[in-house]
Amino acid sequence: MRIPEHKLDEIRQAADIVEVVADVVSLKKSGQGFTGLCPFHNEKTPSFRVNPDMGIFKCFGCGEGGDAFSFVMKTEHVSFMEAVRSLAERYNVDLPEEDSTPEQAERATRFEKLYEALRFAANWYYQQLKHHEEAEKARVYLQKRGFTIETIRVFGLGYAPPSGQALLDAAVQEGIDESILLDTDLVKPSSKGEGVYDSFRDRLMFPILNPSARVIGFAGRTFDENKGPKYVNSAQTDVYNKSQVLYGIHLAKSVIRQEKQVILVEGYTDVMSLAQHGVKNVVANSGTALTREQLELLKRYSNRLLMIYDADAAGQKAMVRGIELALEMGLEPETLQLPEGEDPDSFVKEQGQEGFIEHKRKNTEDYITYLLRLAEESGRLTSMHERVHVIEELVELLAAIPDPVARQVATQQLHQSTHKFRGGSDRELHAAVDASVAKRQQRNKLRQTRTEDSGPRTVSGASQAEGPPPIQDEGLPLDPSAEISDSVTPSKRRPEYERRLLKLCLEHGAWMVDYIYQYVYPSFLEDSQYREFFELLVERAKRQEPIDRSTFRAFPSSTPELLATIFMEKHTPGSRMSERMKQNRFDQVDEVMEAKSTMKVLVTHYLQRLKASITTEMSEDKLPDTRRQELVTMMREAQKQLNTLQSTAAEHCFENPAGYDPEQKRKEGFSYTPKPRKSS
Known part of the structure; x- marks a missing residue:
């Protein structure tokens, strides 16, 4: 199903990029935007930026960027359509009805199917808890534990019937493929070699959700500890890794930010009891030893960590290990010990919210x-x-x-x-x-050296370009066909001057594209994605189609990510400074002079790459004499143009656009209005 463009625009307007990103990243105000630790790579110093005015994000460490749609796609591993549906549902935007045909279901991505199967299972287990006859013991158990109907609903508790195929039959009837049920560990293959059976049977079910409130797995509690382990968790799948998730994080994350502290406990029912009694900034590490990945997740929301573990030897050992990891990760760990024989669940039920908070205030200890x-x-x-x-x-x-x-x-x-x-x-x-x-x-340096030594070795210079296409001896502008292979001068980072050039085009529109295109051809750009985008701008300018930021935000695929790269600055002025710059004409930027400076740098780099490519080809032993002579001529012309650029000020390297008066800037602040286009 293709979603109408006006609906996508409606979602973009409704979706708060800061709110969407804050589900995953702990953001701090910085200038006119927000900063935080990038969720796409490990870092200690924040290089991740969010610009709410443009509705985009960008990491200056790993290069990831985009809009709200692409952020959901990357963090939740879903398709564009699923990201659109997720944001539309979150911000109450109605989408056209979708016909659930087999063909459309087949086109859905695998991750969408996994999430859909897990969501179905969670709802099905919840309904079984409410209505199934065998679930009476689960209902009695929860009632004795003091959990309210509302708490059961909020945490989505359920019941897995003892039948070995109850969930399987219901899911298949719903149209969920058996292979998807296997891939989510909702069912397991039979040890007899034929068929499958439900993974959870006769257990109280705790759905486990990620920070975006999507079901990713389950924990099942038995009612008869003689029949197996007390708790059984979903096996690791493509969407669930026990060492990377925290129980209750989807409910606690906003409260953690408000309280500026996260309380870490051991059990599922500890989280539920504390939340039921008003202590909601609490999560559990779900019966597994605390991991770096879990601490990374917590660090998105707060650096302050209060650990409440059992007072027995195992609990204290886990607490000590947790403190070590937390310190290494840059968190601020504290501990709270409850009276002997108590756990958070029993203590808060007996003492209530006020009693728990008072005990926390008096007995919280720093780790030393x-x-x-x-x-x-x-x-x-x-x-x-x-x-x-x-x-x-x-x-x-x-x-x-x-x-x-x-x-x-x-x-x-x-x-x-x-x-x-x-x-x-x-x-x-x-x-x-x-x-x-x-x-x-x-030790870390030695460990890193060993890791590097054990890695694959590569031969420097093994892949070389065969040589550049010929360049016409015409002076600037150069032949647009003279494109240099990216492999001649590999670059780890995109050229900043190429980014500035595209930003100028998008900020000032078709007249700026036409002006730059007089001197810079797409082939001059080193970065392939920048080059393709500049080609698109040139074509749109020729067809007199809109060229602005909002137009390209609506483009599919990687365009929003490219816009984030083009527009996001690593260091931006604050709101006061920006306002002052707008009011002070001497702080305003002369876009024509900026274009000239950028073009000078870009063409200079192009000529230097061209020379390097010519030198590489001339070093070949079996190069024909005619081709060698062509290359000598090309090298001479490239060097001549390079000398001219390097010895001439940027404002004199290129002619001014029609209607531009350089004295205007000096006298009263720059104001350039291009001549009206002639209708073709």
């Missing part, structure tokens, strides 16, 4: 205080040698903190906490932490 208390309770501070080991362990822990200031503050805290039995000044501790940091860096 917590770890020293553990050492003292285990008798490790009574012996001199044990005290040394405890301090050494804490020094090693502090060395993992990536931020130098945070590390210094933590070292000072360690000094104050251990001074009573350690003595001396804080200098020794700071020196010990610095030495541990140096050792850690050396």
